[in-house]
Amino acid sequence: MSKIWTICLCASLAFLVGCSSGGKKVSRIDSNSVTDLSGAWNDTDSRLVADEMITDCLNRPWYQTMIQQKNGQVPTVVIGQVRNKSHEHINVETFIKDIERALINSGKADFVANAEERTELRNELASQAGNATEETRKDAGQEIGADLMLTGTLNSIVDQEGGEQVIYYQVDMELTDIQSHKKVWIGDKKIKKYVSQSSVKM
Amino acid sequence: MKRIFLLLAAFLLASCANKSMTRYEELAPTLEKKGFEATIAQVKKKQKDLYGSNSEFLYYYDLGVLHHYNRNFDESIKNFEKAEKINDDLYTKSVTNEAAAILTNDNIRPYRARPFEILTMYEFQILNYLAKMDLDGALVEVKRSQIAMNRLYQKDADKVNDNGFLRYLSALVYDLEGEQDDAAIAYYKTVKAYDESKMGLPNEVFEFVTESLRRMDREDDIRALKKKELASTPKATAVQEMGQEIIVIGYAGHSPILGEMYLSGTFVSGGVMNLYYKDGETGQRNSFTLVAPPVAGAGSGTFHIGFALPEVRKHPSRVNRFEVSLDGKTRIKPEKVMDVDGELRQNMEDEKTSTITRTAVRVTLRTIAAQKAKSATNTGNGLFDLVKNIGMDVAQGQLEQADLRVGLFLPNSFYMTRLPVEPGSHSVSVAAQGSHGETVGVYNFDKIPVKKGQKVLLIVPAIK
DSSP states (O other): OHHHHHHHHHHHHHHHHHHOOOOOOOOOOOTTSOOOSSSSOOHHHHHHHHHHHHHHHHTSHHHHHHHHHTTTOOOEEEEEEEEEESSSOOOHHHHHHHHHHHHHHHTSOEEEOOHHHHHHHHHHHHHHHHHSOTTTOOOTTOOOOOSEEEEEEEEEEEEEETTEEEEEEEEEEEEEETTTOOEEEEEEEEEEEEEEOOSEEO | OHHHHHHHHHHHHHTSOOOHHHHHHHHHHHHHHHHHHHHHHHHHHTIIIIITGGGHHHHHHHHHHHHHHTTOHHHHHHHHHHHHHHHHHTTSEEHHHHHHHHHSOGGGSOOOOOHHHHHHHHHHHHHHHHHTTOHHHHHHHHHHHHHHHHHHHHHOTTSOOOOHHHHHHHHHHHHHHTOHHHHHHHHHHHHHHHHHSSSOOOHHHHHHHHHHHHHTTOHHHHHHTTSOOOSOOHHHHHHHHHOOEEEEEEEESOOOEEEEEEEEEEEETTSEEEEEEEOTTTOOEEEEEEEOOOOTTOTTOEEEEEEEEEEEEOOOOSOOEEEEEETTTEEEOOEEEEEHHHHHHHHHHHHHHHHHHHHHHHHHHHHHHHHHHHHHTOOSOHHHHHHHHHHHHHHHHHHOOOOOOOOSSOOSEEEEEEEEOOSEEEEEEEEEEOTTSOEEEEEEEEEEEEOTTOEEEEEEEEOO
């Protein structure tokens, strides 16, 4: 009889546990804090990679050479294509914004709008030509041409066995001289994560 | 007090009703009569009643499939992502859920996707991104599908966890990305995967495989496939040389569903289990004998048992194939590239032993528990005991339900053809045909703009 009691108790508890649902709790955290929930690429990875790569890029010998070539003026950079070839749907746009922020905040380079933004700006310029007053109208043909283009790829390798997973991300970036097509800097940043998932829970 | 507790437990357990048949009975007519939009609305409206928390994967999976048919590719992507997340989380098994399932039935456990459902999910995701012309997105899904496939093989290396159509799509995406080596490897694996499955290798697929392997100087790989080598590959070569193509994907018919097969018989503990059942498709009565699992506390008694197992039931499909016409001239019959019906049957075959064993143990345990509960709760009042015992038998019978959960809206078969075209505007007409070649429906795509180097995906959801 005691076994039946145990069985009934377990079954009832299981049912009740299965039917229960947890409440939602929200708390604010520092946007610079490191948060790893799923093991996937996240804002911390994006920010750290962008900061470290731009710091590395601007502290290499090419930089002084270019400054001399431009008579002390900082180089102008445009962000080209950053391809996501990883196994995750990474928001490349936020990564590019992190790179742009790191570049501007360094004070060591100017950068101009990318191809998509330039098209929008040119449309605006064309619209001004027919609609804005002469004093406020902006002239066409006054854009600053970039000296260098920054391009990159995000790659990943996943190794897994049972509930264990090692995720290896590699971000490769290249800075190319637009005039000569010479690659002036190639950098990479690697991130390795270990993710484990238990096979049982109560 | 004890009796109240027993009744409460029985009530709680019996209330876990099998929603699978209700889901099918309610949603299939809506799909047939009102179309995808109305079915999506119905699925959302009745989420709790028709799916519940234990079939959350299926809820998002079904929505993902329906949105794909309805060309809401962004919505389809979102729903499949949720389904994928749920499936990943279910790697961790709940001890309480598993224990509860032993006492009641498998429906109390969260639904774990069948291997072919997981792989089909990635196929739809790749197609979603291709339809959106987001090649990088499609490539991400290709890589995710390979991780998922590895995981399936790690879990069960003896079963077929590969899929020719998924490999073929992967090769296509690598090709479009310009990653020719990866494409050649994926094409090679496509043939291997089709060979592992029961459906044959489609001719057009083999043409593209051959073209890719030859282009990449992998003649040895072609020989290793041990197929009759092709003298030429006109269509695949044209696709490579011209650069543009229209890819037609047709979904024909409706995938089968699962019905309940009720078995009854006698159990002799530590001896044998004689079972009888009626075949759902043939109507034939069959019997078989199993070695009875030893059950603690069962003694040597012999008693009657009854249990339910899932069985595949064909859903009548009016569409069996397609005929594609390009610019009113070329007439092509796309080949079948994926057989969902066959995949489900293979899965049921793979799972047969474990399902029967689990069910037999569960039913035996429950029957013994019920027998003991009956004698333990006897009051000596003949009438009361009779009513109580009948009630317990009914409650126990109600608990026995086969797990009939499966994706509801998959097509019976996937068809595909690739059409090399010149840049410009093209018209494509796709006739959905029945088994005798009669036209069931026509899908027209007028003035499709194809830019230089562009691949345009056309989806024909003839789920009829």
